[in-house]
Amino acid sequence: MRRLFHVTAVAGALVLALGACGSQKDTGFNKLSTPKATGGGGGGATEIKLVTGNAFSPKTFNAKVGQKVTWDNTDTQQPHNVVSDAGLFNSNPDCVNDQTKCMAEGPQFSFTFDKAGSYPYYCQIHGSKGGNGMAGVVVVA
Numbered sequence: 723m724r725r726l727f728h729v730t731a732v733a734g735a736l737v738l739a740l741g742a743c744g745s746q747k748d749t750g751f752n753k754l755s756t757p758k759a760t761g762g763g764g765g766g767a768t769e770i771k772l773v774t775g776n777a778f779s780p781k782t783f784n785a786k787v788g789q790k791v792t793w794d795n796t797d798t799q800q801p802h803n804v805v806s807d808a809g810l811f812n813s814n815p816d817c818v819n820d821q822t823k824c825m826a827e828g829p830q831f832s833f834t835f836d837k838a839g840s841y842p843y844y845c846q847i848h849g850s851k852g853g854n855g856m857a858g859v860v861v862v863a
């Protein structure tokens with residue numbers, strides 16, 4: 723009778739110890755899985771915006787070789803497209819003849835620049851080659 727009580731007490735202590743151990747283990751796991759804020763990735767703008775007033779912002783965009791540049795249309799008041807002066811890219815070739823085929827709202831067009839250089843472009847509705855009107859340049863280095 724007395725011995726049985728002793729065994730029960732030990733078993734109870736063991737359960738408590740295991741329980742404590744288990745909760746400690748959970749805490750450790752949660753700590754490990756907590757996502758850490760990283761310092762990288764803050765290297766400036768990755769997009770060129772088409773803004774109200776028929777302009778590209780920033781007008782001169784600096785990119786690295788191999789970088790994918792995205793044009794984000796935030797102006798729903800006017801039809802726009804993005805056309806390279808050198809014919810390298812054209813977001814919406816039919817935009818000039820049919821304005822329903824111009825750029826929709828949002829980040830609708832991207833181009834990856836594989837070589838260093840200066841790449842002027844313009845909107846065919848509000849600008850022209852040579853940096854006139856709604857125009858910009860991507861400088862790749």
Ligand SMILES: [Cu+2]
Nearest residue numbers: 801802845848
């Ligand atoms: Cu435009």
